[in-house]
Amino acid sequence: MEWASAFFDKYGLLLAQGSLDTLVMVLASTLGAYLIGVPLGVLLTVLAPDGLKPNRAASAVLGWVINMARSIPFIILLVFLIPATRALVGTSLGVQGAIVPLVVSAAPFVARMVEQSLAEVDGGLVEAAQSMGASTGQIVTKVYLREGLPSLLRGLPITVITLLGYSAMAGTVGAGGLGDIAIRYGYQRYQNDVMVATIVILVAMVQLVQSAGNLLVRKLDRRMHA
């Protein structure tokens, strides 16, 4: 007990600040990744050969760009994007600096997940909506996104948890957050207690995100309602 309180006195603030930084990084980059990834995923779906507005060239280019972005390992992307990050947000350091590479790495991932979710929507529903006179935009919003919602929501915790992992990597190059603390104290100063504390916090965060995600799906998937 005494040991614990001494530990908290010493590192409590540090860990709290680190957790907050990690949360901000992850939530902001999740938001950014969805703002970019959802439209891209919709485009992939609509432009596909069997989509609403098939366009072979455009869908090939888009698919190629997304695959490219996805094939660059995050740790390399992080370094590669430093100049672009500086130009965009003024710094490549800290929480702000980490958000740009996190968004760039997660947006194409989200795009593919969205594409996958929308592919699960029954083609018969799209056709039914067409037969009623729905426009392409209406089919996207009222059929694809609406009927695909439970599946889209199931992808959300996957993205958040992936970004949580990436944010720790970003920590190693000066982004702050729990990853930064784990490296600085645990690796460079051999303070295993601090390292273990960051791991415990990260595990708790992952559990929490997944449970919150499951709850959201249960609440919003209308099929399960009585």
Next chain:
Amino acid sequence: MIELNHISKVFPTRSGDFTALDDISLSIESGEVFGIIGESGAGKSTLVRCINLLERPTSGSVVIDGRDVTGLAGRELRELRSGIGMIFQNISLFQQRSVIDNVRFPATLKASSIGSGSAAEQASRARELLGVVGLAEKADAFPNQLSGGQQQRVAIARALMTSPSVLLCDEATSALDTLTTGSVLDLLARINRELGVTIVLITHSLFVARKVCGRVAVMEAGHVVEQGSLQDVFDHPRADVTKALLGIETGKEVA
């Protein structure tokens, strides 16, 4: 009146062009129940999908009430489609929407000025239609809580939401058991009689055709091989397919 003039449909496939419809001409009178029968792959769905241009004919024209609609696109096409209801074999209700929201759906698209109205007007019309199909008490249920026959009746109510003058039914009862099929067919006949909706009904079941159709066309391999009143075609079949279809049916009934 729906006139199909020299409709052909060619699908490009990997192994060359496939002619699904070959120079088909048909006319369907306003207010009748017109049956399209034929074996699987004959081209029935493709033909009916040409009426609301879900399928674009490769050549030929679709004329509805004297207006050539073959080339319609954009706003005009959506308006045309909102005036033609369609129901499908696989029912296709929106799983994430309640029964009443499914029925309201076509009106929320505002594809045409008719049948749109305010949310309250839409809701009251949707309730009225649910009454017509006998499911008023299921308004707030979700599709997965209904039986197949109930779901198809919801789909019928939904197809009627924009007060269409035509209802296209593609094997609407194929997924249902005999008893449920009977009740859905009774409903379609009543809609035809009481609302004056023209019904085009695809079926491979002679039982279905016999029960509701006034006139029928028999299709085989992209051609209409014979057409006429139900009586004529069934009592004096000329084409071999028709005889075969009738033969199969008789065989089944005996067995």
